[in-house]
Amino acid sequence: MILQTLDLTLQYPGKLLCRNLSLTVGPGECWAILGQNGCGKTTLIHALGGLRRVDRENESSVMVAGKPPQTWPRRELARNLGILLQEEPGEFWGSVSEYVLLGRYPHVKNIFGWDAIDQDMALHAIERMELTSLAHRPLITLSGGERQRARIALLLAQSPICYLLDEPLQHLDLRHQLLAMTLFGELARQGSAVVMVLHDIGWASRFCDHVLMLFDDGHTIRGSSEETLNQSNLEALYQCNIKEIVMNNGRHFVPETMPGV
């Protein structure tokens, strides 16, 4: 078990986001977190990553590799857990390759800087995200999608055991959505744990083996994608009419109509 919540309840004044969530994410698993805007997906990612304190009496309700995330030394936590947030904390004025190298910081052994392994891993991550031709450009000159690929490359260079990803496909075109999902699927097959917030059920059904659904009233459904992704769960989750289409051995879910329209 890499990531675990025990009876986790998250709320803001006047709004219950999730109630008594017990979740266990193991190595090799790829999870999608699904739910309507404002249901609490980002808040949950923050709680799982130790970026948001859970209630005091609830302190042990999130565990990363057996310990609450706040109790890990930061560099050690970053070797276990890599987090991709929706918002960037601040501007970075260096080049793309300098930015991606920051992912190696938790692994640095040499006080004089990055060693050959760090350089190689950053280079490989840049290649994987198809950024080689932009590697020397200042990060701030990149487009939204290019910058999102650089952020994913930084995480690849970091190579944590568990990836927590909040809308990793934001700003990406179709080709790069496929590239990113293929990569996350590969990471899971190689033994990493991957947990990602998605708005596209198609990607979830194709690449994720587990799903967590967060409903507006705080209740949750979790389980295998096979079991949980069905018309009735998804219609209840998204509050609209959804049609399931089976095509080329894959299941596709198409939003059809708004109820009452």
Ligand SMILES: Nc1ncnc2c1ncn2[C@@H]1O[C@H](COP(=O)(O)OP(=O)(O)OP(=O)(O)O)[C@@H](O)[C@H]1O
């Ligand atoms: N600091 C805060 N104080 C009060 N309410 C908040 C605070 N931060 C977030 N919320 C509310 O909590 C709810 C959950 O927010 P969150 O960002 O986790 O939703 P989400 O599921 O990630 O949404 P989206 O799909 O739009 O990104 C929202 O209704 C939001 O307005």
